[in-house]
Amino acid sequence: MNKRMMLLAVFLVLSLLTAACGSSGTNDKTALENQPQTNSDSNSKDSADSSDADTAKKSVEIFSWWTGAGEEAGLLGLIDLFNQKHPDIEVINAAVAGGAGTNAKAVLASRMQGGDPPGTFQVHGGAELNTGWVAAGKMESLNALYESEGWMDKFPKDLIDMVSHDGTIYSVPVNIHRGNVLFYNKKIFDDNHLTPPTTFEEFFKAADALQAQGIIPLALGDKEPWTATMVFEDALLGVLGPEDYKQLFTGEIAFDDAKVKDALEKTKRMFSYINEDHAARNWQDAAQLVANGQAAMNIMGDWAKGYFTTDLKLQPNVDFGWIATPDTGGSFMVITDTFGLPKGVKDANSVDEWLKVLGSVEGQDIFNPLKGSIPARVDADSSKYDVYGQSTIADFKQSSLTPSLAHGSAAAEGFLTQVNQVMTIFVTKGDVDQAAKSLRDAQVSSGIVK
Amino acid sequence: MTTKLVKRALLYLVLISFALLFLVPIYVLLTTSLKGNNEVTLDQMWAFPSQIDLSGYKLAFSKLFPHLGNSFLLTIPATILSALLGSMNGYVLSKWAFRGSNTLFGLMLFGMFIPYQSILIPLIQFMQDIHLYNSIPGLILIHVIYGLPICTLMFRNFYVAIPTEVLEAAKIDGTGFFGIYRHIIVPLSITGFVVVGIWQFTNIWNEFLFAVTMTTQKQQPIMVALQNLSGSQIVQWNVQMAGALLAALPTLLVYILLGRYFIRGLLAGSIKG
Amino acid sequence: MTRTKHSRLPKSDALIPVLMILPSLIAIAIFVYGFIAWTGYISLTDWNTLVRNLDFVGLSNYAFLFQDFRFQSDLRNTVVFTILFIVATIGFGLLLAMLVDRRIRAEALFRNIFIFPMALSFIVTGVVWQWILNPTTGVNLILQALGAAKGHLPKWYISTSIVPGISGGQIELGIPIALIAVVIATVWQMSGFAMAMYLAGLRGISDELKEAARVDGASEWTVFRRIILPQLHPITGSLVIMLTHISLKIFDLIYAMTGPGAMFVTDVPGVYMFETTFRGNHYAQGAAIAMIMLLLVSLLIIPYLKSSLKEGAS
Incomplete structure (x- = not known):
């Protein structure tokens, strides 16, 4: 009996200690948070470099609210394609469902504010992206990626405007839904x-x-x-x-x-x-x-x-x-789901690779027929879509796009x-x-x- | 004699009709879960499925099963720990009151009313600082701590009913703080442990907010997986309902198994002392 | 409790009780009071966009809320819901306990049926009851089959009427009829727990006491009022606290069942806070809602604590 009590006492002391350690930790954290925003730029580059050094464990965490029928199939299809191209990079599918994305947004906001951004996350193009995470200074520019992939004329200009802020592009659109x-x-x-x-x-x-x-x-x-x-x-x-x-x-x-x-x-x-x-x-x-x-x-x-x-x-x-x-x-x-690159991600290169797959014709034509949306690119293969999809693809090219x-x-x-x-x-x-x-x-x- | 019979019949009538009323939602859950996707509409909610379609169960099971282990790993330790701590706190606060202990109890109790949504952001930061973010032990810690007030309250109220004379006698015999707890309080509080256990087990099992914010993919408990069955826009209700029933099985089992204990504890006269 | 003062322990042992609850107290100090302080601080800042902005703005977030139609509705709804929910759950739970306590056959079966809804999560309850109380399908179909006129069917949670509807501020004061549907769902879920607690209490009351009263010629009602009810008092106390804590924080169930409702008749602060914080990114405003909820709680719980602690001391 005494032994048991001793154990209990030890446990309690331990929990006391953890609590004490934790409380001192909070102070460090606030100090960290006050560091100027400009630092995070160089930080993320550092972390990208260091991830090159230890090639042992490359990974990309994809945060979305795609868990339902169709959309999940589309996402898994994309992940399959990515795995074929990059077998060395582990994909972590961090999907949070419910409430048309509200739960996911709550989790995302908590993680971003808590300094633990996912590798990339789903965000509606337009104000949700621009007045949200871009204005908060938490996103990386993707202009270089668009240039190197030759995407500037592959997405409609109106659409690129929706994912840009002051001439800087911040995310890659993967699909289009029509709202009217x-x-x-x-x-x-x-x-x-x-x-x-x-x-x-x-x-x-x-x-x-x-x-x-x-x-x-x-x-x-x-x-x-x-x-x-x-x-x-x-x-x-x-x-x-x-x-x-x-x-x-x-x-x-x-x-x-x-x-x-x-x-x-x-x-x-x-x-x-x-x-x-x-x-x-x-x-x-x-x-x-x-x-x-x-x-x-x-x-x-x-x-x-x-x-x-x-x-x-x-x-x-x-x-x-x-x-x-x-x-x-x-x-x-236009309702468009896009993915960007947050600042301070551990393995930014792997995220880049993911975004390349996401923005490719191949990727878009795997995802969209399953999700029931149309591709954001103008050069996708419309034969892969049903009669509704085809007529919408045609409309998309001719209409003026509104957010x-x-x-x-x-x-x-x-x-x-x-x-x-x-x-x-x-x-x-x-x-x-x-x-x-x-x-x-x-x-x-x-x-x-x- | 006849009036007694009539009374008895009336009693059963009332009981049975209440029981049937209580089962109505279960009927809806069950029939919907057995329907095919195209039959699940609001207008046909009372109808029997035209044929038993188990596809909802199949899909739900395959998605939920990998998370079942997480939920047990989380719920069982968290329930035991919070019940033990709550019992100890209740014991101290009811039988070893010291100066200021009532105020402390009040302050503790107040803690259970904090709306958890408002503290998510500092909580996540804190959990990252102590390196328990995105881990089952971290989630256990959270549930134990936020479960403390209610467990303490329940045990304290149980222990208040135990006559102090019993303790006095033990003290005169020279039994100390732990001895009394071990030999008098614990045996007397089996019912308390069952009630608190049921409460904590179901609450932690069914909890969603912390589960979804504190874990990612592989560590997610079953409730998050259940939510993930529904999509951002389209909800397949047959899968959802099948999943809800599957996810509720362990809690149900707890009720049925512990329900017996509950009565056994009562028959042993734990409260009457 | 005063009796514990008589006890004399070896001096070295006097600290043990304090030591044993210290870890809990420290944890609560950080996880509850630390975070409340954080929330209180945020509620006074201008952090109403994603960008963290900790400029001090005084009480302006609170000022906004108190003239906000939605928040005024929320306050009314919380008060009404809490009262209805607690009274109904406790009343119904006690009734069930009294029925089950009559040495009936298949007691375990009935008990399990009544307690079973507690095993489900609030989200599931919300969805199922949303279907059952849907005014065009659900229970109204049954009422119609029983002969209720189509125009007189209850509208359940989509009703926008508020009884009696005295205008106060921007909103109408009274009981939003739509909330009754939510109360039904929550009572279904929680009354089994109340029953279990009361059942434990009822079994703890000695039969001799009841018999003695009956021999003295007391009616069943008097026995109930004079002997049973007082004995159940502490259980009712715990139940009120537990149910209040559920009702003030209620979120999942309403979110799944009705949402904010037309004209916010079923909205509660928890839903508003979640939406404004995580959908609207108004962190400071969300924090202010949380603080007001805590204030409401303290109005309720401090008197309870005072009275219950006084009882303990006598």
Whole structure:
């Protein structure tokens, strides 16, 4: 018995010691953190060099929120390709799922702030990258990589702009999703002799006709508010057009501008056609309404196509059709996943190799057919894609590209969370003036002013 | 006699209807997990699967199994350690109160209300400093520490009920601090250990936030793997529900096994003293 | 507790109790109070972008929150949810314990069924109940089959009504009906635990005491009120603390089940804090929310501690 007590005592003393050591450690850490940002540049180069010296253990840690069906297959396909090319580099797949990437972002933020960046991480191109980690000075320039790989004319210029800040490129886009797509139930439209609406006027006309037939015209699932924000951003794009839409996020156009209010009015009218239980549904449940014929239309990013074809086994162009959201025909709302190189990574050379595979035609054509997205490169092999993919690839090349607000590409995440909050209230209350005022306040407080 | 019978029947009726109500969500979980992907929709949630489709289980099992070991390696030591420490703390605070011990108890208890999201960043930095970040021992440490307040509270409340006279007698016999703990307190607190054990085991097993932020890939416990079954945009509910049931099996087992102990401990008259 | 003062130990032993809890105290000092201090400090800074900016801005983060529609809603929801959740869980748990305690057949089976939901994670509970209480499918389909008129079906967690809806500040004060759905789910999950605790307590009450009262002619209700309830008091105390700690921090379940809800009727500070910190990168604002939550807790727990410690001393 005494022995046991002795053991317990020893354990307690030990735990005491660990605690004491730890507390002194915190002080060192704060000192480290205060070191000027400029140091990290040279640091990462040092670490890259040293990793050359000990070739024993090269590795690249890939941080993403791709864990679901399709997307995970795409990622694993990329990793396979990478392993074939670089059998000496170990790939660590650090994927964190849930909450459309929010969990992953929480983990990433904690790790970056805690000074333990992953080798490379998934980030939406545009503001999420530029006002986030780039502005925080945590990313390396990739201009040299783009030059050496000859990528400057292989990605659309608008897209390269989205991953650049003051002429410096910070990440490699791997895929493109389109955000301004209106999916519709083909049978309902045929039965009611309707043609898919291209303008707001046509949309409202069709919606009225459908409502008269007792069919829910528009399915919405705003349990997570970003879906309502997508409807709003597409209305903004439809009313303002691509150029003015972009100026909203540079502050040249205020969010209480008459045109914004017009877009809010249109959004409000669209919301008058939605299913009553919208707040209880997520985007998938809303898409289901269209799939099973309870609702006619759904505004969603084109991952919904993957859900229709892969999960619900529907036929594109037979069971469901698609068209750009009202008045956005010549525009392409871009959602792009990109990967960059954080500063202070242990083995930067291996990350470079990974990014090269990611940006190659081969890599993009392995990943995207599986993920259900289209390649970011303009020279990919479109025969590898389904009928939806091919038509989208064609649209992508011709349209003017606009960054999605709802997915963090148009403005900083701080602004986006506020927009989502405004939309949460707007869906129910429909107060245009109040919404415009709140949006303007958010725009100003987020520093989006000219 | 008949009124007694009626009462008895009524009792069972009430009990059975409560039990059925409690099982409704389980029905939904089970049927959904056995459906094929295209049958899983909100409108068909009450329907039986048109045919038993085990693909959800297959996929979930293959993804969860590699993480099962991590969860056991994490949960068992963390539960035992926090229960032992909590019992010791409870013993001291209830039977060996010293000047200021009540205040210390209050300060300790306050600790369980801290919202963990707000301390993630300093916690990660701290764990890196003591080189326990991204390791199971690190996660154990975190769970033990943040489990201390509630374990201490539970044990203290158990021990308060033990009559002080018993201790006094032992002290007169010359039994010391550890002797009393070993020979009087521990045997009397089997129920306490079971309750605390169940509580800690389920909480640690099901905990997600620390698990996801403190580990990467190979060290991830099962709950993180369960979350990873769902994608960034598309969720396959049959796989998700199958996974949820599989991941809950160990905790269920704990309940069924320890449930017996629970009663045995009670019958032994541990509380009545 | 005063009785321990009578005990005399060899002097060398007097320090042992203190030594034994010292490691726990040190760990708590760092992991709880150290980090609370950090959070408190951050809440006073301007760190509202990814770039760490520790400029002191005083209470402006707090000022923002208190005039924020969402945060006002959150405060109302937390108070309402905590009260409903605790009362319902304790009440239902006690009821189940009383039922199970009647020397019934298959007691273990019933016990296991009632306690089983605790084995599931909050996320799973959230998802399942989201389905069951979905106003267009789920339980409403059953109600409809039982003959409820379609227009009168409960809207569960998508209801935006607040009863009685007195306007206060920017928000309406009262009970958001949508929260009741969340309460149902949490009670399902936690009342089994309350039952187990009470069952242990009930078995600890001596039968002689109850019998003696009955012989004296006391009704069952009097026995319950005068003998059983007082004996269960410490258990109720622990339960209140444990359930409060769950309810104030509730996050996974609401996140999975309802999200913030239309007009934030089911939003709670935990969800707001997570979103604003990790989605919006407003670290200082998130820290301020955490500090306000802690303040709320102390309002609740300090009176409890005072009373329970006083009891211990008498």
